[in-house]
Amino acid sequence: LAKTTQPISMDSYEGQEVNITCSHNNIATNDYITWYQQFPSQGPRFIIQGYKTKVTNEVASLFIPADRKSSTLSLPRVSLSDTAVYYCLVGRPNSGGGADGLTFGKGTHLIIQP
Amino acid sequence: GAGVSQSPSNKVTEKGKDVELRCDPISGHTALYWYRQSLGQGLEFLIYFQGNSAPDKSGLPSDRFSAERTGGSVSTLTIQRTQQEDSAVYLCASSLESASGRGGEQYFGPGTRLTVT
Numbered sequence: 442l443a444k445t446t447q448p449i450s451m452d453s454y455e456g457q458e459v460n461i462t463c464s465h466n467n468i469a470t471n472d473y474i475t476w477y478q479q480f481p482s483q484g485p486r487f488i489i490q491g492y493k494t495k496v497t498n499e500v501a502s503l504f505i506p507a508d509r510k511s512s513t514l515s516l517p518r519v520s521l522s523d524t525a526v527y528y529c530l531v532g533r534p535n536s537g538g539g540a541d542g543l544t545f546g547k548g549t550h551l552i553i554q555p
Numbered sequence: 556g557a558g559v560s561q562s563p564s565n566k567v568t569e570k571g572k573d574v575e576l577r578c579d580p581i582s583g584h585t586a587l588y589w590y591r592q593s594l595g596q597g598l599e600f601l602i603y604f605q606g607n608s609a610p611d612k613s614g615l616p617s618d619r620f621s622a623e624r625t626g627g628s629v630s631t632l633t634i635q636r637t638q639q640e641d642s643a644v645y646l647c648a649s650s651l652e653s654a655s656g657r658g659g660e661q662y663f664g665p666g667t668r669l670t671v672t
Contacts, residue, residue, distance in 0.1 A: 475660070482666075483663075483665065483666075484559075484646050484663025484664055484665060485661070485663050486663065487660045487662070490660065528597065528598070543588065543590075543600040543614075545590070545597045545598035545599075545600075546597045547596060548597055
C-alpha cells in the first residue's frame with residue numbers, strides 16, 4: 442500500500458504561486474497520483490491526476506519527477522478561495538477489489554492571506 | 556448533471572441504536588466508495604464496491620459496520636449498535652472506472668453528519 446507524506450499546513454498570500462509536495466517512496470509501477478481539494482463541510486473535489494512528467498489543467502499543474510517518488514501540486518496565483526485542505530493519493534483500486542490508493546491521510550491545510 | 560447525493564444530511568441518534576445512511580451515485584459509475592471523516596481528520600476508507608466484484612471491506616472498523624449496493628447503484632451503509640466514537644461525517648463517492656488503467660476520478664457527495672449521543 443503506497444503511503445504518502447505531505448506537510449500538515451502551509452501559508453501563502455493572494456497572487457502567489459503555491460507548491461505543495463507529496464512524498465510517495467513506495468509508489469508502484471501502475472499507480473497514478475491524484476490530488477483532491479476539500480473545503481469545510483464539503484466532500485473532496487478532484488483537482489488533477491498524473492502518471493509522470495507534467496500535467497496541467499485550468500486549475501493546477503502537477504509535476505512528477507522521473508523516479509515518481511514525489512509529486513508537486515502547483516497552484517498559480519492563489520486567491521483567498523483557495524484556502525482548503527489538499528490531499529495527495531497514490532494508486533488506484535484495482536478491478537478485482539483492493540483499496541490501494543484510497544488512503545487520503547490528513548492532507549495539507551493551505552491558508553491564503555490577503 | 557446530477558452529482559452524488561446522500562441522505563440524510565444530518566442524523567442524530569442515541570447510543571445503541573442502528574442507523575442507515577444512503578448514497579445515490581452518479582448514473583453509470585461502476586465504482587462506489589464509503590469514507591468516514593472525524594472532526595479535523597483526514598478521510599478514512601471504509602468500503603469499496605466495483606461492478607459485480609466482491610466489495611473490499613478492509614476499511615470497516617468493526618463488524619457493527621456493513622454496506623450493500625443494490626443493482627449496482629444505490630448503496631446503504633448500516634451501523635449497528637452505534638457508539639459515540641462513530642460520530643463523524645460519512646462520505647460517499649463514485650467513479651467511472653475506465654479500462655485504460657487510469658485511476659478513477661472520485662466524485663464525492665455532501666456527506667451525512669452522524670452524531671451519536
